[in-house]
Amino acid sequence: MIEPPTAPAAAGRTPPLLALSGIAKRYGATRALDGVDLDLRAGRIHAVLGENGAGKSSLIKCMAGVVRPDSGTMALDGAPVRFADPAAAAAAGIVCVFQELSLVPDLSVADNILIADPPRRFGLVDRRAQRRRAEELLARAGAGDIHPLALVRDLPLSRRQLVEIAKALARGPRLLILDEATSALTARDVASVFRVLKDLRRDGLALVFISHRMGEIAELADECSVFRNGRNVATFPAGTRTDAQVVEMMIGRDEAHAYPPKPPPVPRDRPPVLEARRLGWAGRLHDISFALRPGEVVGLGGLDGQGQRELLLALFGVLRGLTGAVLVDGREAALGGPADAKAPRNGIALIPEDRKTEGLMLPMSVRENLSFASLDRVSRGGVVDRAAEARAVDAMVGLLAIKAADLDVPVASLSGGNQQKVVLAKWLMTRPRVVLLADPTRGIDVGTKADIYRLLRRLADDGAAVLLYSTDYAELIGCCDRVLVLYGGRVVRELEGTAITERALVSSALNMDGTEAA
């Protein structure tokens, strides 16, 4: 089994805490991992980069005992190990914060944090001690404001992410793996998580950090490994390669992630396709008015949770009890639900926030997912014309360069980025005139991101109006013609053209002008 660590190397490079060699894993025809070698050392943060589908999540699932590699070996402190399940890996000190959260929604925060190994008395859970521990761990994860008795179900995604980190810490890990753990976090939470991670590094943990955000990697990593097509193509000390070089390694071609050029501003007098008038809802949205014109890409900015999601849902007819009016082509639109919003008279599309639960039917095929929102376009009298469906689907697969072994495999088997492309394509097939997007590039690799940016611009050029909510300021700056900054459910600022700068976005997000705080 696991042997005690051999004497720590006194000088020079420490021996690896965990060494992988020749790890391979196939899913049917897909080589998710193809002979991966990787050394992870105590006291270091090791960043893993790679396109969507490069095999990053598969790799860490092998390390964490979630999946068993087909071949290859792992050595912990020099001794070979195999993990039967996540519990075995955790017992050996390897703990993972998964890309798909592993919290149990119906249990309390405290129960979740100490889920598998709570403090016990007489064999039973000592709830008081558990709660104290949970409070400590939450504080350590920079989330002291979360009540340990709250149900996870009631927490927003970004808070859950912090609970997940506290939970990982509770395991007393020697190797902590974070798979895109920061993708749902706001800038402030990211900063506090980084502080925690740096503390842990100082305490001698080995850390693996997966992220698509180059800035985060630059700030945090000691070593970087770049993955492509299931292989570790390069491992190098952080800072020894330029971003452009890294991107090239990732995508295997020379293509920096660039935003498409912006066209001249849309004339103010062009009639809007969609107009919001004094929208209000449930104390979360107040008096929101704006107009979207064909050809525009408009951003929604602000700190996370200021009503941006609700605004998108409102425009898509999902919210009940909305006050104010939504006008399409100058006429008031009765939006009783997505079905109304989608109807050709309105032509609204929403790329929802959570692709797994809101965007896709995961077990259904790629094809069925792609055509689902526009079935009425390829059917007559309720009967699907399969040839027409196939044509439409193939066109979209080509347009978005969706990577799938076969269009009849479940969409669940695609990597995150390709799944996101399917969601986008599914809505593009409806030929929308208004496209609403909720943080569509979360967890998306740089190459795919660039594809998406180009696509949005092309949609606008073809006469659609795009409303893009993003948590990434660079994206708002790079993509948008205008940005509406929300604070407390109100539009506190509208930035346009060259006025869209990081500085302006940040200051208005914090409502520094203090216009009309709610």
Add this chain to the structure above:
Amino acid sequence: MNDLAFRLRDARATLSAVAVFVALFALYTLNHPAGFSANVVQTAANKGVLLAFVAVGQTFVVLTAGIDLSVGAVFILANCLASVVVTGSPGAVALGVAAVLGTGLACGLANGALVVYGRLQPIVATIASGAIYFGLALALRPEPGGDVDSTLADAVTGQLAFGVPASAVVLLAVMLLVWVPFRRSLIGRAVYAVGSAEASAYLSGLPIRRARLLAYASAGLFSAMGGLMLAFFTYSGEASASNASTYTLDSIAAIVIGGVSLFGGAGSAVGAVFGALIFRTINDLLFVFDLDPLWQPLFLGLVLLGAVSLGSARLLRLKNRLELFGS
């Protein structure tokens, strides 16, 4: 929110079941010609406890987001077995009781194994295993009969000091002995977690297979306790197919009324007990209100439908239609 608020929130479903029961039972006894008397309470307790046991058993399984459609058959099997073996010398009686409970446990474990190791869908696995258990019951008792030890039977279904019904005390004791530790054990947590989010529970290193096995085994055990109580209540056994399906379906109705979520992960066996008692009291209302006999089935149907639909009042407050779909 302070701690108390969180705790109340957790117990809300159970507390409302308790409140509804108290109100209904008050309505019942106030209108009962014999009033709130020891006999009336004893009768209600004996009848209620049977279903409560089966409902508690069902609760374990439903918490894991499963369902056990064989609880009624196990209940009947236990009843028939008890009518054969719970008789004779005190030693033989004790052994008989152990055999009945052991059989229930074994049936439950078998169900658990089918679901966990066989990876079968619980609903149909337990339909099939239920047929087997019922067949065994029929083999044991081709026609009703048996002679259950009446000393024990009378003790368990009779009255204690101050007219306290013994059956209720038995139920209380079992709940204290089983449910309270369960709720605070790791495996108990695993049962809830499996029902709430199986993949998360697995990733978190919880013993999910053991949790499921335990849940089905407990369902078998508690159903057998119910069947044993039935034997004590009737001194006999009967392999009644209709009774088996009645208890299976009533157990589901009872736990829903008691606030257990059929989607798993939420609810408590205490709620289920009161759900069972509520369900029984609804039936008892027939007794105190003078309904035409031909209207009685309709009345029961409507009250049941109303009771299970009450929860949907919350939907009227829902402002985001997405929340309709839960998780």
Add this chain to the structure above:
Amino acid sequence: AGPKVVSGPSADAQCFVPWTDKTKFFQYAKKPGPYRIALANGFIGNTWRIQMIKTAKAYAEQPEIKKQLKEFKVVSTGDDIAAQISAVNNFIDSGYDAVIIDAQNPTAFRSAVKRAQAAGVVLVAFDNTLDTDEAINVNVDQEGLGKYWGEWLAKSLPKGGDVLEVRGVPGTSVDTDRHKGLQDALKASGKTFSTVEVVGKWDDGTAQKVSADAIAVHKHFDGMTAQGGSTGMVRAFLDAGAPLVPAGAETENGFRKLCLEDGSKGLSCASGGTGPAQVAVAMKTALAALGGETVPQSIRLPLAHVEAPDFKAGVNTFPDQTDNFFVGNAFPTCGITFTAQEIMGRSEANQ
């Protein structure tokens, strides 16, 4: 205080026929009327039970009965035996003078019987009676019914042969008693019979399906018998175009209609059983007991039976009426003369 055990005969010896000559007689302390009587029925989901409850209500409405009753309450508790026991207990605790039971399980009412005796309540079980000699039972002899079919079949099939036996609900004593009576009679005949048993659950659709299966596989039967579901059994023969053979079965009007129509095609029938009106006999017994009269502990009801060629339209078979009711709802020896049609009302078609 339970009843006194006295010697017979009973006051109304014509109606209250003791089960055997060893049957004991009860005399309860005479209570002043009018009485509160309750009927604790179990399951209600078939026509027999609906007919039974309507008969009970109608009987209670008869002028000379009505004046003896302060209250007549009916509760149907469904399949659940525990619920039925509780209902009986509740009636006893609520001071009803007599409780009438169609029991879900004959062996389960020991505690209720004790409680009734302690409270001086008259307990009368009918149809599905109680395995006790401490309460009054009113019933047709179920084993005797099976025997009746068996003897008739043995008589109709001089050479013996293959008989299809459609059984009732497994696990009930009514089913096993009838089965036993039948088999004993066939054996006693000395001829060689072999029976193919299928389970029809007293349900026409089920009986028809399992009979059809049996016919398809065994091809030939010399006789058939069913306890409940009789109509379905015969229909299966008709639908399969199988030769019609002697049938000994219950008293559903549908069965008798077929016996009448197809008698010429070789369907020779014996139809025996007892109607749901036995509930009225049970009520009458309870009233007699409350009035302090002597009654047998166990009362044998006459079998209402008709054999070919005595099926007569409008007399014991009702061609323009529904299949679903049980003919022979009258017990003239007890002064109970309802016809089933009176009870179930005229069908909508005739309105």
Add this chain to the structure above:
Amino acid sequence: MSAPARRRFDPAVATAFGCIVALLLLGSLYSTRFLSPDYLLQQLQVGSFLALVATGLMVVVLLGQIDLSVPWIVTVGGMMATAAAGHGPLGAALAIPFGVLCGVAFGLFNGLGVAYLRVPSMIFTLGVDAVAQGLMVLKTGGSAPQDMATPLMRDLATGRALGPVPNAVWVWLLVGTATSFLLSRTTYGRAVYAVGNREAAAYLSGVRTRRVTLAAFALSGGLSALSGALLAGYSGKAYQGMGDGYLLPAIAAVVLGGTSILGGRGTYLGTTAGVILITLLQSILSVVQMPDAGRQVIYGAVILAMLLLYGRGAKIGA
């Protein structure tokens, strides 16, 4: 690029058909009559009642819901159809549609509870079953309705208008083909699978998911009632409790046919196989002389064995 077959060869369905053959061969050890066309056609005939129920149930199950109101909606179908027949020639002509319509009404009610009130179907439909029973008891006891099947009902259930194949089997074939088409070729079918997989995603794709659910329950109610009307034709009459034996076998048939009880997965062909399996199993067990206890045990054991053969879920962590 040519589109590959949308649904590929389904091993569950193939195994189910394999089990059917195995069952018949096993039965033929007892009597070779089990292999005769007569017997097989007769099985299809009585199987058609179960098939109609299972068809509706399957659509509901594909949504991830369940319909426990089958037993008494079958009875409603039978009793209301025959009751309509009591109202003159027009009533007799409209008997079946009227029965079906009553079933649809109950189904709609189920759908309202499940889709709009969002009460779990397992419990709401249980309540509706109880209400339907209450109404039928009341109707039988209260108004002594006409309960004899019309000649058309009898003919549909027991006649053989086209060759040796019973009419009931044609009804099954018709309903089955239509349902299969509905599920695999129409937008409604896609929506059913989508809702069964992830209702929120289907809703956000602009599908009126509540109406999809409503329609599925209405369909289930209508088909259960149609089955009841045919069953009344088969027995010559409608009666209390005629739907008793249909619920659990229908669930078993649907699941044996490879449909996931969690929704979103399953094919109609599979349900067909499941219905035939259950019908044959019940029939063979009924005829093979054995105490009922043994029949029950074997019935359960065979279903379990078949499920273990092919009805297993994915292994977690694989």
